[in-house]
Amino acid sequence: MAFEGLAERLQGTIQKIKGKGKVSEADVKEMMRDVRYALLEADVNLKVVKEFVKNVSDRAVGQEVMKSLTPGQQVIKIVKDELTELMGGEQSHIAFSQRPPTVIMMVGLQGAGKTTTTGKLANVLRKKYNKKPLLVAADIYRPAAVKQLETLGKQLSLPVFALGTDISPVEIVKQAMEHAKAEHHDVVIIDTAGRLHIDETLMQELKDIRAIKEPDEVFLVVDAMTGQDAVNVANNFNETIGITGVVLTKLDGDTRGGAALSIRSVTQKPIKFVGMGEKMDALEPFHPERMASRILGMGDMMSLIEKAQANVDEEKAKELEEKFRTQSFTFDDFLEQISQVKKMGPLDEILKMLPGAGKIKGLENAKVDEKQMDRVEAIIYSMNTQEKTTPEIINGPRKKRIAKGSGTTIQDVNRLLKQFEDMKKMMKQMTNMQQKGKKKMKMPGLDSLFK
Amino acid sequence: MSFFKKFKEKMMGTTQEKEETISITNKFKEGLAKTRNQFTSKVNDLVAKYRKVDEDFFEELEEILLQADVGFETVLELMDSLRFEVQRKNIKDTAGIQSVISEKLVEIYEAGEDNVTELQLEKEGLSVILFVGVNGVGKTTTIGKLAHRLKSEGKKVMLAAGDTFRAGAIDQLQVWGDRVGVEVIKQAEGSDPAAVMYDAIRAAKTRDADVLICDTAGRLQNKVNLMNELEKIHRVISREIPSAPHEVLLALDATTGQNALVQAQTFKEATNVTGIVLTKLDGTAKGGIVLAIRNKLHIPVKFVGLGEQMDDLQPFDAEKYVYGLFADGLELESENEDKE
Incomplete structure (x- = not known):
């Protein structure tokens, strides 16, 4: 039930326009409706959508689209x-205090992931900023929340200041400052209890904690899957306590994250x-452009390219390309390829970043079984050199032997x-197409990204 | 007959029944107060603003529903059938529309399949309830509340600490176990959750428990390995007791947007989800996505979580849910009818 991205949505409308030769205002209007749908399905708040669509259509109705x-x-x-x-310019950094300790407060609803994020953030601060x-x-309040943070502290070998659950949070924070x-x-990172933004008593508690020592950062931790209500939550927290930034959690899920x-x-x-x-180093800086692609369902090419660049050996890639062209691709190369891909991380995550991956036949419900890759590797390892280079010779008995050898x-x-x-x-086919020109290669949204 | 009248009649059963219904309805009304205040007042504003039922009216109603996270497709379907109904009944002014709206919402919710909101437990012997869901939706808290509920019904309840992954999860369940006064079967953090289930079922059988509620680690539905693990847990439970798990409940955060639909579908494929518990409905989120889930996947909501207290778990009733959303407006409407 993956939702259609903007590119897929627009395709239908564009198909209609294509034959016309000229784009009318009505056509733009229709395209804007597609934009609206796509954003709503990505959980962008309706009011935000309306304002956004208005701005965009002003630009679109102007010369830009009609003449294109x-x-x-x-x-x-x-x-x-x-x-x-x-969504803002480039990723912003943490405002460290001139006079340490820098105080960071983590706030948010229940289950947003404050405690886990607290652990991750501490880990990043130590590793990257040497703090x-x-x-x-x-x-x-939440049963075993203190224990959870203590366990994370132990995992990361970081000190945790805890006074049990009988002392008020305000008092705990006061003492923690002395201790720090x-x-x-x-750096002092305060993990506060999850609370509803409409719970006045608990919101007051946050104000009291805030009053102990003006924090340098107040991070609102928000679940990326949050729907229309995200605006109410963010607004209330911001107005009552005043936040300085946002941490978006669970973005490794398949939500669009509007x-x-x-x-x-x-x-x-x-x-x-x-x-x-869920791992303690899985906290990354925010990239507005990638998030924009994701909200529009266009995949996350930038992340993919970055991952590939970080992990793929350029020499080997060139070699492989040559083999593609000359059709001398063997099972050995196949193995090599698998290991390169594996280095990039879990396959389903990589697939998710591909624009239009949902539309490729057989990939709609792409669920990649990592074990399947291990099995493939085992099968190839059970072939002899001759079989690897000329698989045509693999007949019945050879198959039987390979299956037995690989446990498949x-x-x-x-x-x-x-x-x-x-x-x-x-x-x-692909090499043929490249020679004929790139126009035939149509993957929704892909070409627009490479402009 | 209007929806409200039908509803009223339903409440006119035996006196005892009536009182019960009223108290549950009140609980719903209280818990949903914030939701209702927002949602209903919007509908009221709308009715006050538009005297006539016209396209502008429909457009604004559509927006209200979209903002409740009902989701695009379901909203469109609803609007279509509303337009049809309005035409058929020849409704011209907005005064008569509220009951039609809630009728349609209930209809969408109850369409087609049987609408079993009660837990399907064995009359004799052990019943197993498995909880699944993504991270941070409130599985463990809901288990605590449900244990309390079943225990006060006179059942012998045991809990299985199947979240061996998240730091502190086992302790969290233990605290709930102590609070409610039920036994928790657990192993060390990091152990195989399927093994915990196996142990727990054995223990529950020996100790003659009526209900075993199994906690599992939160997992995002696109993590194939973790979903496979869940299937394995499900398999191990079925192997020990062929009819188990008797219920697989998906905990769903009411603040979740359209992704909830994907969640419900994927978890259903992996573990054959039999019902949904809609948590955190005491905030301002409306949980409208359950309408879409019901509409598309036919999974009923069985409980709603309306607060952090032990008894803040209530059985779900579509009519009351919708009634809760529209209560003020409906009461007004009915008064007018009575006067006439």
Whole structure:
């Protein structure tokens, strides 16, 4: 049930326009409706959507789109640029205090991921900024919340200041400040209890904590899956306590994360970090452009390219390309390729970043089984050199031997052989296409990204 | 007959029944107060603003529903059937429209399949309830509340600490176990959750428990390995008791947007979800996505979480839910009807 991205949505409308030769105002209006749908399905708040669509259509109705030969691309480009701009410039950094300790307060609703993020943030501060953070367990309400932070502290070998659950959070934080000074911690991160933004008593408590020592940063931790209500939450927290930035969590899920845009536009506060997994180093800086692509369902090419660049050996890549062209691709190269891909991280995450991946046949519900890759590797390892280079010679008895050697079945071997054949065919087609010109290669949204 | 009248009649059963219904309805009304205040006052504003039922009216109503996270497709469907109904009944002014709206909402919710909101537990012997969901939706808290609820119904309840991954999760369940006064079967952090389930079922059988509620670690539905793990847990439970798990409840955060639909679908594929618990409905979020889930996937909501106290878990009732959303407006309407 993956939702259609903007590119897919626009395709239908553009198809209609294509034959016309000229784009009318009504056509732009229709395209704007597609934009509206796409943003709403990405959970961008309705009010934000309306304002956004209005701005974009003003630009679109102007010369830009009407004169363009590729109105669809043009609309996507305008929408994406506008989105990126709205979500702020480049990623912002943490405001460290001139006089340590720097105090960071983590606030948010229940279950947003404050405690986990507190651990991750401390980890980043130590690794990248060479800081000596102290974690403060000020969530005395949720059962075992203190214990959770203590366990994280132990995992990361970071000190946690905790006084159990019988002392008020305000008192805990007061004592923690003393402790931090005495122990020369230069950063103090306060993990507060999750609370509803409409709970006046608990919101007052946050104000009281805030009053102890003016924090340098107050981070609102928000679940990326949050729907229309994100604006209310962000607004209330910002108005009552005053936030300085936002951390968007659980972005490793498959949500579009339109909440990011909603929060940004109602609070005007930057999104500083995003949570990308359950491991303690899965906290990354926020990239407005990538988020814009994601909200529009265009995949995350930048992240993918970055990952590939970081992990793929350029020499080997060139070699491989040469082999593609000359059709001398063997199972050995296949193995090499698998190991390169594996280095980039979990496959399903990589696939998710591909624009239009949802539209490729067989990939709609792409669920990649990492074990399947191990099996493929095992099968190839069970082949001899001759079989690897000329798979055509693999007959019945050889298949049986390979299956036995790799602990798989003959069907598995057959499947791999077929896949390999298909892959070779596909490469042939692709190289042919490249020679004929790139126009035939149509992947929704892809070309617009490479402009 | 208007929706409200039908509803009223329903409440006119035996006196005892009536009182019960009223008290639950009140609980709903209280818990949903914030939701209702926002949602209903908007509908009221709308009705006051537009005297006539016209396209502008529909457009604004559509926006109200979109802002409740109902989701685009479901809203469109609803608007279509509303337009049809308005035409058929020849409704011209907005005064008569509120009951039609809530009728349609309930209809969408109850469409087609049987609408079983009660837990399907064994009359004799052990019943197993498995909780699943993404991270931070409130699985453990809901388990605590449900244990309390079942225990006060006179059942012997045990808990299985199947979240062996998140730091402090086992302790969190233990605190709830102590609070409610039920036994928690657990192993060390990091152990195989399927093994915990196996142990827990054995223990529950020996100790003659009526209900075993199993906690699992929160997982995002696009993590294939973790979903496979969940399937394995499900398999181990079914192997021990063929009819189990008797209920697989998906905990869903009411603040979640359209991704909830994907969540429900993926978890349903992996573990055959039998019902939803809509948590955190005491905030300002409306949880409208459950309408879309019901509409598309036919999974009923069985409970709603309306607060942090032990007894803040209430059985879900579509009519009351919708009634809660529209209560003020409906009462007005009915008074007018009575006067006539």
